[in-house]
Amino acid sequence: MHRLLTTGVLVAAALACGVAGAQPHAEPEIEFKAALPVTEPAAIAEWLKRLRGRFKYDGMVQVGDCVMVPSAAGGPPPPPTDNCQGIKGKSDCVGIGDGPGVQCILNVIWQDIFHVNYEDGTVTEVLVSYLDPAMELYGVDPRNSAVTRMMVDNKGRGENGSGFIKGDTAKFKSRCVSTVVSQTAEECFRIVRIEAKPDARLLYVWLGTQYEPASETTFATMALRRVTTDEESAPTLKSAAQRRK
Amino acid sequence: MSTGFKRKDALKISTIALALLLPGAMYAATPAAQVPVAPAKAATPATPPATQTKPTQPKVSSKPGDKTNEELNQVTISAEKPTRKVADLIPFLRRILGEYSVDGKVDLGGQGKPDERWSVYGSTNCVGFGVAPGVQCELNIKWPPVPGPNAEDVMSGITAMSPTMVLYGLEPDELGIRYLQVNSRGLAEGATGYMIDDTVTFKTPCVNTAPGCERITKITARSDSKIVDMQIDTEVDYKLAARFTFKLRRIAKPQEDLSATGKPAADTRPAIPTKEGEKKK
Numbered sequence: 001m002h003r004l005l006t007t008g009v010l011v012a013a014a015l016a017c018g019v020a021g022a023q024p025h026a027e028p029e030i031e032f033k034a035a036l037p038v039t040e041p042a043a044i045a046e047w048l049k050r051l052r053g054r055f056k057y058d059g060m061v062q063v064g065d066c067v068m069v070p071s072a073a074g075g076p077p078p079p080p081t082d083n084c085q086g087i088k089g090k091s092d093c094v095g096i097g098d099g100p101g102v103q104c105i106l107n108v109i110w111q112d113i114f115h116v117n118y119e120d121g122t123v124t125e126v127l128v129s130y131l132d133p134a135m136e137l138y139g140v141d142p143r144n145s146a147v148t149r150m151m152v153d154n155k156g157r158g159e160n161g162s163g164f165i166k167g168d169t170a171k172f173k174s175r176c177v178s179t180v181v182s183q184t185a186e187e188c189f190r191i192v193r194i195e196a197k198p199d200a201r202l203l204y205v206w207l208g209t210q211y212e213p214a215s216e217t218t219f220a221t222m223a224l225r226r227v228t229t230d231e232e233s234a235p236t237l238k239s240a241a242q243r244r245k
Numbered sequence: 246m247s248t249g250f251k252r253k254d255a256l257k258i259s260t261i262a263l264a265l266l267l268p269g270a271m272y273a274a275t276p277a278a279q280v281p282v283a284p285a286k287a288a289t290p291a292t293p294p295a296t297q298t299k300p301t302q303p304k305v306s307s308k309p310g311d312k313t314n315e316e317l318n319q320v321t322i323s324a325e326k327p328t329r330k331v332a333d334l335i336p337f338l339r340r341i342l343g344e345y346s347v348d349g350k351v352d353l354g355g356q357g358k359p360d361e362r363w364s365v366y367g368s369t370n371c372v373g374f375g376v377a378p379g380v381q382c383e384l385n386i387k388w389p390p391v392p393g394p395n396a397e398d399v400m401s402g403i404t405a406m407s408p409t410m411v412l413y414g415l416e417p418d419e420l421g422i423r424y425l426q427v428n429s430r431g432l433a434e435g436a437t438g439y440m441i442d443d444t445v446t447f448k449t450p451c452v453n454t455a456p457g458c459e460r461i462t463k464i465t466a467r468s469d470s471k472i473v474d475m476q477i478d479t480e481v482d483y484k485l486a487a488r489f490t491f492k493l494r495r496i497a498k499p500q501e502d503l504s505a506t507g508k509p510a511a512d513t514r515p516a517i518p519t520k521e522g523e524k525k526k
Binding site: 048138148 | 378407409422426433434435
């Protein structure tokens with residue numbers, strides 16, 4: 001009986017393999033989708049309107065390794081470095097009149113990052129919080145199918161650049177404002193990427209630096225959670241007297 | 246302010262003046278000229294003031310149909326050097342803070358003709374933030390919509406400055422003041438400007454217009470003055486096509502008055518004016 005059962009199982013298995021071998025192996029379908037550039041002024045205006053609203057910021061800045069690798073000799077792991085700090089903050093973006101222009105007030109902060117040389121006592125500034133407060137202004141450049149952005153930080157320094165939209169993400173490029181990097185590098189650009197999907201409660205912002213054409217480093221990643229919808233917040237810019245009430 | 250007029254600067258001014266006067270002098274030498282042109286006086290070294298404005302060149306009459314007659318509207322020769330230093334620009338940014346009432350004129354033809362000049366009215370509020378500070382201005386300036394003779398759109402005939410947001414910041418590496426302006430149609434214009442004396446000048450290509458168009462914005466804010474002058478020229482192929490002249494009269498200092506009284510100062514904006522041509526009727 002036992003021998004009969006074993007034989008039956010082996011025959012069934014052989015049949016199954018035979019059936020499988022008879023059918024050709026189906027290639028999985030892989031669909032590649034590249035983000036399409038957004039060039040129509042109406043589409044650019046529609047993307048800008050997604051930036052309106054109130055947001056809460058959560059994220060992290062990272063300018064090096066966050067965790068030191070423990071030594072091979074053993075022993076307790078080294079303490080975490082200061083190269084990574086959390087980001088907190090909020091912003092309020094409103095439209096300008098009936099057009100697609102957007103104006104934002106930011107109050108985003110992280111712990112300043114310095115490198116201390118304990119041998120000679122020098123302190124080097126690496127990344128100091130500069131968005132508390134800051135103002136941003138977005139407008140349309142129809143001739144170049146671009147979005148113009150300007151940000152003025154808490155020291156009054158202006159960062160101005162144009163950006164192009166691909167899919168739901170806009171990438172802005174502007175010259176670095178007098179940072180430690182710009183004083184040492186020949187060419188330094190600040191790269192800002194903003195992903196804003198339609199009807200999304202979460203927007204994403206990446207801040208990076210580009211020193212050479214092929215070298216781009218992202219030092220901050222932020223998630224913007226929409227606190228109120230734009231129907232609740234003011235659709236147009238109130239006068240200063242009304243905003244102060 | 247001028248730090249002294251040097252020989253080198255006198256020579257520069259003389260050379261520029263000579264270059265401007267020479268074509269006129271050559272034309273005057275031809276038999277067709279009926280109005281004599283003044284000789285090139287600027288060729289002789291003199292001690293002119295730091296800033297001098299050359300008067301309009303005399304209009305030389307010519308035969309009908311002669312298209313070569315051109316008239317210079319205004320030529321300004323200045324020995325002042327522009328400054329882009331942060332230490333000089335920060336006081337200027339602080340001076341433009343405040344709440345203002347706005348009045349002035351828009352010349353939609355750029356020729357000074359009364360039927361092309363319209364009165365404007367509105368308000369402006371400039372607030373500062375940060376250390377330097379950065380400045381954000383909200384302009385609400387209106388004038389009656391002006392269509393063309395055949396109901397076509399006239400350049401700037403339809404006001405798009407209600408509202409307009411302008412952001413000013415310091416350009417890094419002491420290159421000047423950076424500004425970006427976004428009007429109520431969402432169109433953005435930006436440039437880096439320099440300062441001469443109490444006037445900051447910005448030049449930027451026009452947005453959404455034909456090539457060859459340039460917008461020149463001049464903002465004058467003198468210390469201890471409650472008035473800020475703003476002039477916006479639109480030039481097409483180096484010819485003035487439109488000129489906006491605004492006077493911003495401060496009605497409240499930035500945030501200080503509000504913190505003390507909780508209310509802004511009394512609104513002293515003038516009554517809504519009408520078209521300049523109609524006033525004379």
